[in-house]
Amino acid sequence: MTQLRSYQRAGVDAVFDFWAGGGENPLVEAATGTGKSVMVSTLTREVMERWPDMRVLMLVHVKELVQQNAQALLRSWPGAPVGINSAGLGRRDLRSPILFASIQSVYRQGRNLGPRDLILIDEAHLVPKAGDGMYRRLLDDLQQTVPDLRVAGFTATPYRLDSGRLDEGDDRLFSEIVFSYGIGQGIADGYLSSLVSKATDTTLDVSGVARRGGEFVAGALEAACDQDAITQAAVDELAHLGRDRRSWLLFAAGVKHAANLRDAVRARGIACEMVSGETPQGERDRIVRDFREGRLRCLTNCSVLTTGFDAPAVDLVAMLRPTLSVGLYVQIVGRGTRLASGKENCLILDYAGNVRRHGPVDAIEVRGKKDGSKPAAAEVTEVRAKECPSCSSLVALNTRVCTTCGHEWTREDAPKHDAVADAERAILSLAAPPWLEVSGLSFARHTKPGSPDSLRAEFHCGILTHRVWVCLEHGGRAAEKAAQWWRRMGGAEPVPATVEEGLERAEAELVWPHAIQARQAGKFWEIVGYRFAAGEGWSTRAVLNVEEAA
Structure with missing residues (x-):
């Protein structure tokens, strides 16, 4: 049986607790790469163990x-009564108690x-x-047979592409x-790759591009972005900044733009293809298979690899x-x-100004109108991240102390509208320390006194010592985090009790x-990153001290 991570277990339990309290249609938010399929x-x-007669789609x-x-x-x-209905997979099951399906294949099949x-x-x-839409049509048809059916959703982004929250509005x-x-959270816990970014000299100017429905008009956006001089400059910079990166994924503003980016990358001797609708x-x-298996170093795309695409080796994303x-x-x-073998982090190159516009990716705030009507999308010139004047890291607007260099902002300081949105480490709100x-x-x-004992790990770094308290005996969330730490450090199962x-055992x-x-x-320091020597399999070389500490 699959061993669940603590947050996966907590997510499943939250759904059952919501139903137990009389709730109807819960939504689980879990970042890309954290294992929604396991949840x-x-x-x-x-569900099937508790209610064997249930029929799940x-x-x-x-x-x-x-x-x-x-x-x-x-x-x-292994013995689950599973069926599949997907034209792309060549399966057309209909009546299986548990049916996995692509919406395009079944949205007209509600009565069947x-x-x-x-x-x-x-x-x-x-x-x-x-x-x-297809989802709503199918759900409406299914409710004709089971009026009180329940729906549970899973997503990394609990808002639509027009910025509307999924749990707001009368028709949600x-x-x-x-x-x-x-x-x-996923990065801090070691389940996701860290993200870094570097300032780019090339920037796409979209100040004059028309907008419709909370997004740029597609044709006008591509016209603004697909200009040869800009493309050549961007790819020159990309080739330099990505010289040590093995798997590049580029997001273009249109089909022709994606093709032109592909050709520019190829012209620099780099194996590259493009995909679109x-x-x-x-x-x-x-x-896609050639890219995943490393035969292509670069893949450009237009609007087809934003969801449902899994290529763990990607270590450079260019917007x-x-x-x-x-x-x-x-x-x-x-x-x-x-995460992938040999991958230390992923470099985000933002030629599009998206970091400045939306803020660090781990500090997103979706703002909706209080009356439940359609929320406003980001403004073209909006600034939701600020640049540190001392080290050029970009941090969230409400940050008072730069986590990279310690610079302190006063309350009178305001973000500069010409801030470099893609400065180094800008993609995360808490810039990575050294x-x-x-x-x-x-x-x-x-x-x-008054608490169970804990295991104290002390990491000696020259004249500095940083400590971690591993609460194996505390129970609850503290014990879950202790188990995560033990596994992250290579400890075997079961985790010490x-x-x-x-x-x-340490x-x-x-x-x-x-x-x-x-x-x-606050007053203390916390360890937020571990780097292990690749392939060396070092043991702890630790001196164990079992004396009680005050």
Whole structure:
């Protein structure tokens, strides 16, 4: 059976708790790459265990997610009564108790699918707010048979591409967000790749581009972006900044723009292809497979790789597609957050001004109108991140102390409207602190009156010592975080239940990082990053101290 991460377990439990309290249609927010398919499969299995007569329909918009979600369920429940309905996969099952389907294949089949008590929707931000579209048509037909059917949604962006929240408005489908696990949390916990960015000299000017429905008009946007001088300058810069990166993913403003970017990259001797909605399915599958398997270093695209695309090795994302949509911005950046062997982080190059417009990706704020009407999209000249005058890092507007260099802003300071939106590390609200080489590691028992004992890990970095308190015996969220830390440091299962057991096992099991990142949190410091020597398999080399500490 699949071992759930603590947040995955918490997300599934939140859905059941919401239903137990009388709620109807919950929404789970989980960042790209954090394993929504595992949460979906666990929820499906446990629903069927509690109510064996339930009939479940799981909907997505691309065949890859149909297959991925079905396989996740079969891994945890090999005998599950699963069917698949997807033209792209060559399957047309209709009556299976658990049916995984692409919405394009079944939206006209509501009367043929039989009664469905629970609908699960992955990439739920694609469900329209108004009563139209494929999802709404199918749900309306299914409710004719089961009026009180329930819908649960999963998404990395709980707002539509026009910035409207999924849980707001009189005609919303989802009742409320019952659980959130964002990009910042995933990076801090070690489940997602860190993100960094560097300032680009080339910037796309969209100040005169018309807008409609909360987004740039497509044709006018491409005309502004697809200019040869800009393309050549951007690709020159891309080739320089990405010289040490192995897998580049470029987002273009149109089909011709994507093709021109591809040609410019090829002209510099780099293997590159492009995909768009016009690319034949077989050819698209081949190109994407070549990219995933490393035969292509670069892939350009127009509007087809923003959701449901999984290529963990991507370590450079270039935004040459300006957007007023916070959802599209987060989805684009999310393509680079998956972990992969040999990948230290993902470099985000923002030629489009999206970071300045929307703010750091882990500090997104979606603003809607109080009357429930359609929220306003971002403004072209809006500034939602500010540049540190000392080190050029970009941070959230409400930041008072720069986490990179310690510069302090006064309350009278205002963000500069000519701020460089893509300055180094701008893509995250908390800029990454420097790496400190670890010269020694030790462990001890820590006691505190009125609390259970904890395991104290001390990382010695020259004259500095940074500590982590691992609360193995505390229970609840503290114990979950202790288990995450133990696994992240290479510890074996099961996680120690006591401090004594942790001390006995630490030297043999835990891997000694050769560098850490530490960030100040109030009066104390917390370790926020670990770097391990690739392929060396270092042991802790720790001196274990089991004496009680005050």
